[in-house]
Amino acid sequence: EIEMTQSPATLSVSPGERATLSCRASQSVGSNLAWYQQKPGQAPRLLIHGASARATGIPARFSGSGSGTEFTLTISSLQSEDFAVYYCHQYSDWPPYTFGQGTKLEIK
Amino acid sequence: EVQLLESGGGLVQPGGSLRLSCAASGFSFRTYAMNWVRQAPGKGLEWVSVISGSGGSSFYADSVKGRFAISRDNSKSTLSLQMNSLRAEDTGIYYCAKGIAVAGTLWASNWFDPWGQGTLVTVSS
Numbered sequence: 001e002i003e004m005t006q007s008p009a010t011l012s013v014s015p016g017e018r019a020t021l022s023c024r025a026s027q028s029v030g031s032n033l034a035w036y037q038q039k040p041g042q043a044p045r046l047l048i049h050g051a052s053a054r055a056t057g058i059p060a061r062f063s064g065s066g067s068g069t070e071f072t073l074t075i076s077s078l079q080s081e082d083f084a085v086y087y088c089h090q091y092s093d094w095p096p097y098t099f100g101q102g103t104k105l106e107i108k
Numbered sequence: 109e110v111q112l113l114e115s116g117g118g119l120v121q122p123g124g125s126l127r128l129s130c131a132a133s134g135f136s137f138r139t140y141a142m143n144w145v146r147q148a149p150g151k152g153l154e155w156v157s158v159i160s161g162s163g164g165s166s167f168y169a170d171s172v173k174g175r176f177a178i179s180r181d182n183s184k185s186t187l188s189l190q191m192n193s194l195r196a197e198d199t200g201i202y203y204c205a206k207g208i209a210v211a212g213t214l215w216a217s218n219w220f221d222p223w224g225q226g227t228l229v230t231v232s233s
Binding site for chain 1: 143152153154155158167168169170203208210216217218219220221222223224225226
């Protein structure tokens with residue numbers, strides 16, 4: 001089973017600033033990596049698949065990068081609606097699909 | 109518009125059973141793998157099960173193998189999860205999610221989009 005580790009657990013950033021979230025896989029997942037955003041009381045929403053492809057309707061300020069075992073989600077200029085929990089998800093080796101434990105992005 | 113609507117959650121005693129359903133609309137249901145993902149209160153996401161578009165193949169997390177059964181009715185665009193021998197640790201919100209894979213890759217190499225709004229399962233005496 002591939003273990004996904006996200007860092008940091010909590011990230012405090014001011015609106016308008018850049019946020020960088022990390023995700024590390026215990027073994028290579030190639031580019032089979034997705035990112036989701038989850039707001040309180042809501043279902044997760046797909047942001048990125050294939051490590052760097054934005055999902056339909058996702059603003060350009062969200063970008064994904066990386067391959068193999070190291071991945072990054074960058075939000076270039078934080079808006080108020082971006083404060084949420086973010087999860088990475090590998091779909092390279094299954095079962096099981098595995099998620100990171102999440103990074104909570106909070107307002108500084 | 110793609111929509112997924114879960115139902116069937118509720119309060120059940122340990123050792124009991126529950127059947128969840130997910131009604132899909134807005135896409136060719138039989139073409140896509142479907143998944144169940146759960147989230148314990150205040151915790152992260154845990155994948156539970158996936159089923160192929162035809163229903164002929166399925167996989168489970170070790171934590172539910174032998175207790176849960178995933179199925180689908182493509183004529184009704186409905187996904188189901190039969191949950192038996194429920195335990196307290198099965199408590200959480202259960203989401204159904206459409207699986208998307210790159211053409212030409214294995215059907216189960218899929219990310220999840222969209223997700224339903226979830227249904228709450230509480231296992232407690």
